[in-house]
Amino acid sequence: MTATAPPARGVRHHWADLPAAVRRGVEDILGAPVVEARTQHGGFSPGVAARVRLANGGRAFVKAVSADVNADSPDMHRAEIRLTAALPAHAPVPRLLGSYDDGTCVALVLQDIEGRQPRVPWSRNELDRVLEALQDLAGVLTPAPAGAPVADGGKSTMFTGWRTLCAAGDTTGLDPWAARRLGVLAELESGWARAAEGDTLVHGDLRADNILLTEDRVVFVDWPHAVRARPWFDLLAMLPCVAAQGFASGQAPDPEALFTAHPLGRDADPGAVTAVLAAMAGYFAQHALRPAPPGLPTLRAFQAAQGAAALDWLRRRLGERAG
Template sequence: MPPVTASGVRATWESLPAAVRAGVEDLLGSPVVAAVNQSGGFSPGLAARVRCADGGRAFVKAVGTPLNPESPGIHRREADVTAALPATAPVPRLRGSYDDGDWVALVFDEVDGRMPHEPWRPDELRLVVDGVTKLSRSLTPCPVPSPRLARDELREPMLCYRSLAADPPADLDPWERRHLNRLADLAASALDVVDGDTLVHYDLRADNVLLDGSRVWFVDWPWAFRGAVWIDSLMLLKNAAFHGHDPEPYLDGHPLLGGVDPWHVTAALAGLAGFFGANGRRPAPPGLPTIREFQLAQHATTLAWVRRRTGWA
């Protein structure tokens, strides 16, 4: 079992400023009479299932600059992406958004589903592996106008090992230290293979998935960009490895990953390991006290997978 899960300190419906609650109720068309605050994820903002006086239900996310100065911009980016998604996408429909400059709230259709078990159960993991394949195919060609591009979005994370190699931390893994320059070159090479015409979620893990019987829903889209069709499948398998599953059997014959050069897959994983290793050593941002611990835990499991795939002694 992983040592840490994705969790943060979230606001509640009752703690939102009155003007924000009123703005959300205007979008809903009815006052909120009950709110069930949700846990999980790293945003310091609200995530709640709400019930209105007229019987309507919805899912509401809200965050403001007092909680974290960067988070409202993340919500705005998610609103832009989800508003452009086709109705057939397995994503809760965005009904509308509230934005007063400091606080941003998003109102979605409520999905009668639950997050997968953590750590992943094999049956649920297989269901979601198949669901991600269908998702990526359905979002090809990319349906969002002028999205951010993979090469631009991944440049910083794929080059993190170069920064670590320039000033190696004292607590680096010995194998990692021994191969820092090779890892830096390998990760940087991923930038040559990540482009494509698929809308990539990029943050697929158990707490960004909802299961409704055999149906799989995908939530939290602020980091989406246009890139290679196989990236989201790899992101999910990285999360499976984090939860103790052997990801390699899922690669054999995978509809999207099976035809990708194995070294390209390893290069992308190396970039992710470098990203987690570099960012996990930074101070925690406001309102997100556990994110660095989570990143370092992901670094350990992703690095172990990279080490296995490279075969470097």
């Protein structure tokens, strides 16, 4: 049975917790003092994530983190700065207003979006809105902006889960079906890079907490993991999370049916899809066994739920039963 994903939450700090120099740097970008800051709690990034209101009536969204909070997060913010700055102006993403980097603390200053994350468990209506918008997003971001990393470069150290576990020879904590097939899964995973090769800029980490619904559009946020890949990559990456979070109706989402019915998925090469799905399942399975990183207490349980859903989907694509 697929595990239920816990809330996607990092440990948040508040605007007032930032060093004065960082706050001044952000206010210099915005051209006015911050008079109100509301911390936002959804999503995995640790540190500050706040909607701010300015003395001149303006608004913005500020993300900031230091290496003291999480050693990896500043570089992720730097990647997001580079990638967001390269996105076309008409893409359904928040505009980058500026950034701050003193070598220790990194901050992004983004357009504030009046919207909310999709409710989870999902409603079918909201999922349909997101799936339709995902097709439009792929169209806007094909071809990918110059300089965007290729999938093999951006994910090469991530999508080695089954091969890493196979080399270690330790199946402790693994799903029994996967434990008996580690060699097969490792071989299948090894072909993911060629299978994913394409010229669409994909988000690379699409979940409900990286999506905002406004009255008239769907906005995709948090872009540090964006890479060039096949246009169906984000659809494939998102559906195990949808399956783990479920529908509010209690009906279990079927990722295979959702994928093959979607315009981005229906004509995708089946072998390529299976190879990339295997790599994603291996990533989640291997990372879920690691200790929780600083500031991200629910991440490993969330990855375990995504991994269980991805593995169940993969098993069914391979025509095998659980057990």
